[in-house]
Amino acid sequence: MKVKIESSKIVKPLYEDGEAPPARWVPLSVFDKVTYGEHVALIFAFRPPNPPNSEVELGLAKALAVYREWAGRIGDGPDGRRSVLLNDAGARFVEATVDAPMAVSLPSGPSPEVRRLHPRIDDGPVELVQVQLTRFSCGSLAVGFAGHHQIADGQATANFLAAWGLATRRLPLSPLPVCDRGTRFAPRDPPLVEYPHQEVEYRAPAPNKKCDVAVDEEEEEIGFGTAGHDKVKVHRMHLSKDFVARLKAQASSGLPPLRRSYTTFQSVVAHLWRAITAARGLGAGVTTKVRISVNGRTRMRPPVPRDYFGNVVLWAFPRSDAGDLVSRPVGHAAELVYRAVADVDDTYFRSFVDFAAEGEAEGLVPTADSEQAVLCPDLEVDAWLGINFHGLDFGGGGPFRVMPTYYPMEGSLFLVPSALGDGSMEAYVALFHNHLEEFKRICHKIT
The missing domain is CATH 3.30.559.10 (Chloramphenicol acetyltransferase-like domain)
Incomplete structure (x- = not known):
């Protein structure tokens, strides 16, 4: 499957009133920080007809205005806590084509070729969302979505994806997300740790050791x-x-x-x-x-x-x-x-x-x-x-x-x-x- 990248750009949130809220830091919750600190990629395959890329891009911009964390950047806030900066820096939007029908191009089973349908995520991209739209000659569309796991779990990601679809169809985004990760999970007073969490969710750092894993670049x-x-x-x-x-x-x-x-x-x-x-x-x-x-x-x-x-x-x-x-x-x-x-x-x-x-x-x-x-x-x-x-x-x-x-x-x-x-x-x-x-x-x- 030969995938040709046509363009790569940054899509920023599009607010209904045209005015972006001020930038601010939002601390990650205890659940955000304990999960995988990497992007997770999914592939969606659609049969025709499909809207033009410009409409899908516009829908993404509208959805990012509601799910603002996806357009931000992760870092250490002013108080030193791991946080997400709501600065509307934007998401990566890649357009690509395959000069062949999807039926003969899309792998029928798990294959390294699937990685060509979403932006590279193994280099730790700064954008918290990366999207690739790949058009096939038959009119079918593959959407590769990669989102940083510390921003959203599977349920939250599915909610965002549904909102993206609604915005692309020019429908109201409902229900709206509940965005209070910085304050929702407060400890009890006094705290009560009733279970052993070390060696379950957390562990001591492992000593640095040379990895003995080799990668075959030809077959991936x-x-x-x-x-x-x-x-x-x-x-x-x-x-x-x-x-x-x-x-x-x-x-x-x-x-x-x-x-x-x-x-x-x-x-x-x-x-x-x-x-x-x-x-x-x-x-x-x-x-x-x-x-x-x-x-x-x-x-x-x-x-x-x-x-x-x-x-x-x-x-x-x-x-x-x-x-x-x-x-x-x-x-x-x-x-x-x-x-x-x-x-x-x-x-x-x-x-x-x-x-x-x-x-x-x-x-x-x-x-x-x-x-x-x-x-x-x-x-x-x-x-x-x-x-x-x-x-x-x-x-x-x-x-x-x-x-x-x-x-x-x-x-x-x-x-x-x-x-x-x-x-x-x-x-x-x-x-x-x-x-x-x-x-x-x-x-x-x-x-």
């Missing part, structure tokens, strides 16, 4: 020196509606009569955790755990508004002996996932706020580390199942495909709902090449 795959583990590859696995239903039924079959069935998320994560563990060849005596994002909006008391713009995410860490995990039925793994996520409740979120806001994290670094290349024997799950990324609509309907960028971190797992809206989904699984072949052999077997 990550290489490792360990014999038998020479490549990490990403596999897209389709989970049909029928497969998900059978999986949920199998996972829930041993529950008592009055107990609710396991959710789609719990069942799918349990199944894939077991399959990946088996494919890796892990056995008794090895502990494996899963890092699962937990949205605190409905868990905190009082609840955080759904339209809050920022991060409200902590993590659950179900863990098990690998041999026990694989040898027992999928319902056992689903129960581990259920209990771990349930434990990240309002009490836990409040304990973390007190821990982080009272300086307990001083000198520590977040455990959310994007520079890890290999997670084995562990997993990290990014689930978009409850996030409406398909709500981005520029006027021709929602995207027919939504996917993460090519992200070959061994042990990473993305769960993406199908655009069909029928309960099916795609799982993007990154594993060592030799483990991936075994995973593909067993991943559709329900045990």
Whole structure:
């Protein structure tokens, strides 16, 4: 796929009255600072008809005026705290073309080529939002969106994308975002740290060590020196509606009569955790755990508004002996996932706020580390199942495909709902090449 960059510019907020508010610093919240300090890229594919780039650009400018943080810059504020400067410096807007139809150009599965559909994010761009519109000869449009994670979590990003679509269609932006990250999460007086947060959300800095990861520039795959583990590859696995239903039924079959069935998320994560563990060849005596994002909006008391713009995410860490995990039925793994996520409740979120806001994290670094290349024997799950990324609509309907960028971190797992809206989904699984072949052999077997 040959992508030709036609232009690259900065788009600044466009205010209805034409007058920009004064610049000001807004401190990042405790949840903003504990998450990944990097851009996260998504790809949206639209069939024609699509509006011209000028209308999409105008919509972006209007949306940035409402979601002003995206047009700012991250830095240390006057008080020394990590903050976002609301200075309307703008977002990056790239226009590109492909002289071929999307049907024959867009990779059918995870591929390094996908990275050509969004601006480069591995150099730490200063713009907190970077957008690339790639037009194909058939009239189809690929929108590559990269947003800095410390500004917004998945829910907040989806809200912004929906607003961008509304603005492009010249519709009112409603509901408006709740932008009070600097004051919302105040510690209690006196603070009450009830859970151990060091080595969970925060850890001591690791000593500097030389990274032994090599990158093959030709194939853009990550290489490792360990014999038998020479490549990490990403596999897209389709989970049909029928497969998900059978999986949920199998996972829930041993529950008592009055107990609710396991959710789609719990069942799918349990199944894939077991399959990946088996494919890796892990056995008794090895502990494996899963890092699962937990949205605190409905868990905190009082609840955080759904339209809050920022991060409200902590993590659950179900863990098990690998041999026990694989040898027992999928319902056992689903129960581990259920209990771990349930434990990240309002009490836990409040304990973390007190821990982080009272300086307990001083000198520590977040455990959310994007520079890890290999997670084995562990997993990290990014689930978009409850996030409406398909709500981005520029006027021709929602995207027919939504996917993460090519992200070959061994042990990473993305769960993406199908655009069909029928309960099916795609799982993007990154594993060592030799483990991936075994995973593909067993991943559709329900045990």
